[in-house]
Amino acid sequence: MPASAGSSATSGVTGAPLETAQTSTKLPVYWLGHSGAGIYLYREFLTMTGDGDPIEAALLTMTSEKPLDGDYFTPWKKPSRLGAAISAKNIITVDISSDAFSTNVDEGIARRALAQLVYTATAAAANAGLIVANQPVHVSLLVDGHTDYLAFGKIKLDQPLVRDSGFVAPVWVIDPQEGTDLGAPFKVSGQGISASGTLVWQLLKVSPEGQKSVFLSGSTIIGTGPGQLGPFEFSVQPPAGSYELRVYSGDPADPADQAGVDSKLIKVS
Template sequence: MNDHERNDPFDDLMRRALHDEADRIEPADALPEIRDRAHAQRRSGGRRPWLLTTGVAAVGTAAAIGAFTVFTGAGHTANPGNDGDAVAGSGTTATATAVPQSRPPSVAQPSPAPSVASTDASTGATKASGAPEQAVSNAVVPVYWMGQQVGARKKTATRLYRTWAKVSGRPAEEAVRIMTTKQPEDPDYFTVWRGAAVNTVTRSDGVVTVDFKQLPKARLDADVAQVATQQLVYTVQGALKDDQTPIQVTQGGRSVPKLFGQVDATTPLGRAQAADVQAFVWIESPAEAQVLGEDKVTVAGVANTFEATVNYQATNLKTRETKKSFTSTQEGMKFSPYAFQLTLSPGPWQISVYLVSPADGTITDTDTKSILVK
């Protein structure tokens, strides 16, 4: 927007009128519709058989927007590293343990970016703001998705699952663009941010501001809304490699009263404890739908599990051949890497990792990937 447009009294009046009108809209609870669409879209093939009645898949399909490509994760292993995704953030306890990070490939050095102007949330006046992100070329950033939590008492319980994407441009801005517009490759993952349109990501005075042109209008269950909000926080902080600076959400430069009709967004949002929002087990390699040219497959990921035990099962979807066993994480009772190797015959395979309750033996958490061995 140029200076003339910003200072036009008529435009300012119209913006205020539209904004006031939008504030009076009370969107309905969209979670049932999301769940219905998920059931309709879940593809066949036996994914998460214990979730057939409650699983939630990705909602709708969306075109890829912006300069990014999905990072397949080939050869990507769960080595500890720092991509900004430690557990403890603003408002978390000092005893929280860090989530081990897969180390993304090295990327080009960012180029300097000039400072920009923004709108004062209380007066609507234009004021100086923080600088936007520095642009990079072919950076690998984490993008978080939501997924149904198996074994939870509440059927709508959800958790965050991390994937990786390769972007060119401003890392956090592109990561949010993927999170809000792109379909996750894994059909067990989804996002309720569909329909949002990110504007800028800027930093100043100890706050990262994510400004949206448009925010989702769905009203969600309170617990789901909290996880969905943390999906944004984790994605932005991960892309910035900074898990401490809180995230302020604005729309058109103005503060937002609530996200998804539940979460107070008038003040910056801190990072929740990983144990409260992240999945307790997930697969990082191989990637969903990856085609492998050899029979030896290394499966790697992260889990937080009792006595460091991760169970797994691999099933050939054509012959029904099954391999089942367990492995260990490097440490128990905290988020820690695990890895195991399978020798698989040619064909389509489904690999599942899951946790078992020490109390009653029920499956409590899971992640699944479908691959093709040639």
């Protein structure tokens, strides 16, 4: 993976807004996922167990659990020690043990892994209502209580980290999540970016043998317009069955070109 977001992230994303405070017990956790030749950040909401610190809980989930979506992954290992605190000036301090960095990765994946940690920590803080509005958020990452650690043997942790918008996925289905059992009709929502300001969607019927065929298809408008990261939403009403939902940025001149695909396997009862 290229180390620079600018050279690898073809999405053109220039902003990555924080999550808003929620009243649910769900934890926002970011993962890495393949999209074409690139690897980007995707988020899932997972059930929080216990009543511990939400930042620590989200980071522990990120480093030790598996994502719902099989297309996502994490290069982190479960740390033997993890702590987190947040100041009144929106500085999140994360102290993690060095064994969390034991995976052998190149610099590109190392940078994305650090972005994954920053996004997860800041999302968990915002989701829990711990962020002071209208102030930038920084993450100070300590390893075994010390600064200047060489993360994954590649990147020196000598300054606070912020969200790098270049690693945000160009198309991302937020709801429904992978493996969801739904009634019909149901809404699909997410965020994306495309030159035209529209995205293409397909609902593929999955047979008991695993064969897939397009059952429904259409397009949806990105709320912020062409060339801007923004939300999308549409509804579908299929009969009961197993499906694969796909959303992507299409090329009218080449219907086979599906850029930035995010897909979810779902069931309709």
